[in-house]
Amino acid sequence: MTAETEYVFVDTETTGLDSKNDELLSVSVVDHYGRCLFHSLVRPERKKTWNDAEKIHGITSEMVRNAPRFRTLKPMLNRLFRGRHVVAYNMNFDSSFLGNSLRHAASLHCCMKAYAEYNGEYDPVRQSFKWKKLSVAVKNCNPDFVFTPHSSLDDSLAAREVWLYLMKHKSIAEKYGFYDK
Template sequence: MEYAVVDVETTGLDPTRDRVIDIGILLVDSTGLVQGDWSSLVNPQRPVDATFIHGLTDEDVESAPAFSLLLPRVVELLRGRAVVAHNASFDIGFLNAEFARARYPVMIPRAAGVCTMDQSRIYLPPGRHNLAACLERAGITLPVKHRSIADAQCSAALLAHYLETELSGVRYADTAQDRHGNLVLPREWERAAEAARSIQWLDIADLGPATLNS
């Protein structure tokens, strides 16, 4: 299975009302090797608001394309791949919300995602689970910049570390609980691969021009 490591920066925390303003996707092979990357600023068609987190302003994104115009490229990159992110529920939730606004009738199930935050409870020593803390415990010296492509690179590095750690037979726990009390199991990428294969991605050209309305 191959992976699409995703990071989105947003106007806030609620995908029902907030919007993506920066998206980065790294293509990663089954061993954790990065094959390519793509990123874009996104015009959220509303005020940015969360500048204090990512540093982006209304002026930075006013000439960027709307998410609906980026949809064909996003679908092309995600098709057939498990989605990897640090806090995968957040990124997948925003992707699905943007798909719905663009009238693209596909949803990514959370089961098709690999959460590098949750898997840190299995493959890293005990400690905090934010991106910077996980990188430090994994011995990875990439900076967390709260920009999409940079943080996707951090998540990809964690995935590669987990793959290598599992291959070497090292785990710090056999099971764990996430911050919501849900069970975390090792090798989430295997289950995500199976779920990703079940997604029926649709070609944008087959859906008609109404799809690209946001």
């Protein structure tokens, strides 16, 4: 798999961390070249406030008051993900909110786990490689890259930076099927 346009990078911002009770507030998708393919605020169905999450990403209820509902955006996301390899910095988290809009993706990849493996710092308690914040990973991969953390668009661009860096390393790229021999 070497075609650069076959994979896209996605990030979400939410009302909280619980995918059963919390909801999307923002979704962004960029391609291999860093072009924004999709970016939208999302108006939650049930949640009216999210004070703790707002302190992190700055998305207020006023900002999403006239935004589309996720159900309106799903058909566009379905088409965008169809047949593509989708990368997110924390795929478990993002996919839990994106749900079945990812069902026709060619594959899903967690950039955070790939970076943890590349970084090689082992956590004996969890018996796995230590996960690092996106800001730490991108700084180590490209110190010149500037972004605003917890902005879905900037985070998807930062994940792209980390992923492209990782795919230059044969052992990681081969594991994810992106190494060109």
